[in-house]
Amino acid sequence: MKFSRASNTYEDWAIPQRISAEILKQLDTIEGSVLDVGCGTGFSSVGLKKVVGIDLSLNMLRVYKSRGFVGICADANFIPFKYKSFDTVISNFAIHWTDINVVFKEIFRVCRKRFLCAMPVKGSLKELNFPFYPAEEVLETIQRLGGKLRRVERRNIEIPFEGWDLVRFFHYTGTSYNPSNGDLLKSKKSIERILSSIDKPSFLVLFFSCEVCK
Numbered sequence: 279m280k281f282s283r284a285s286n287t288y289e290d291w292a293i294p295q296r297i298s299a300e301i302l303k304q305l306d307t308i309e310g311s312v313l314d315v316g317c318g319t320g321f322s323s324v325g326l327k328k329v330v331g332i333d334l335s336l337n338m339l340r341v342y343k344s345r346g347f348v349g350i351c352a353d354a355n356f357i358p359f360k361y362k363s364f365d366t367v368i369s370n371f372a373i374h375w376t377d378i379n380v381v382f383k384e385i386f387r388v389c390r391k392r393f394l395c396a397m398p399v400k401g402s403l404k405e406l407n408f409p410f411y412p413a414e415e416v417l418e419t420i421q422r423l424g425g426k427l428r429r430v431e432r433r434n435i436e437i438p439f440e441g442w443d444l445v446r447f448f449h450y451t452g453t454s455y456n457p458s459n460g461d462l463l464k465s466k467k468s469i470e471r472i473l474s475s476i477d478k479p480s481f482l483v484l485f486f487s488c489e490v491c492k
Contacts, residue, residue: 287450288338289319294435295371295451296321298483302370302396306429306487310365313388315354315381316372320345330364332357335452354381362390370396374410378419386423386490393425394487399432401482413484425488437479444479 299321314323317331319341332352333339339349352358354369354376367389373381374397385393399413413432420427439447 288452289341291447291450292318292321294437294481294483297435298396298481298485299324299370301431301433301483302368302394302485305396305431305485306392306394308366308368308394309391311363313357313359313364313367315357315367315369315385316375317342317347317349318370318372320347322368322370323347354384357384357388359388361387363388365390366392366394368394371398373397374399378411378416382419382423382425386425389490391490392428392487393420393490394485396483396485398481399484403437403476403479403481405476410482413482416484417486420486420488424491426491428487428489429485431485433483433485435481435483437481439479441473444473444476 295318302322303325308326310328312323312326312329314320314326314329314331317323317333318335318338320331323329323331323342324345329347331339331342331347331349332354333342333349334351334353336351339351342349350358354372367385369385373395397416398410399416400410401413402408402410417427417430437444437447
């Protein structure tokens with residue numbers, strides 16, 4: 279997995295993800311026991327009490343657990359906890375890799391009160407044709423599943439790298455794979471074509487919190 283290979287470099291390069299995590303934690307009140315879905319190395323868990331993280335990457339989890347957190351290797355499609363196990367669920371820069379119809383249902387199953395999420399959406403890195411979900415589809419799915427939206431924000435978060443450093447950003451954060459057309463870093467020619475098309479790289483990030491119906 280690319281995320282596992284990037285575990286030693288992720289913290290130094292994942293600047294947008296770190297910024298997003300800080301915004302997310304200030305979006306709404308986080309209370310009680312917390313599940314961090316797609317916890318990575320722990321950006322969203324820092325400062326929280328009674329938090330458990332799940333992630334598919336064992337190497338990311340090693341970093342996470344080295345900080346004193348409880349981390350479990352698990353798939354967000356099959357969260358290994360019982361019904362209403364956590365007061366709050368949070369997720370930062372992870373769910374755009376998943377089927378939101380499946381993962382949101384699982385999150386609602388294990389969440390008692392509140393769900394906070396930050397995810398890049400359509401409008402991010404337009405030149406790469408990554409299949410980001412439209413923000414409207416994400417919010418509609420939340421409401422269709424019974425979530426009651428509390429706060430919604432959209433923010434542009436710049437990627438502070440250009441040229442070949444932008445390529446290193448994708449590589450060192452484990453995000454160089456595009457589900458639409460495979461690896462972004464296939465050849466020098468394809469990389470140069472991508473770089474020439476990008477002016478100011480940024481993520482359009484959707485932040486939202488919702489009440490989960492009991």
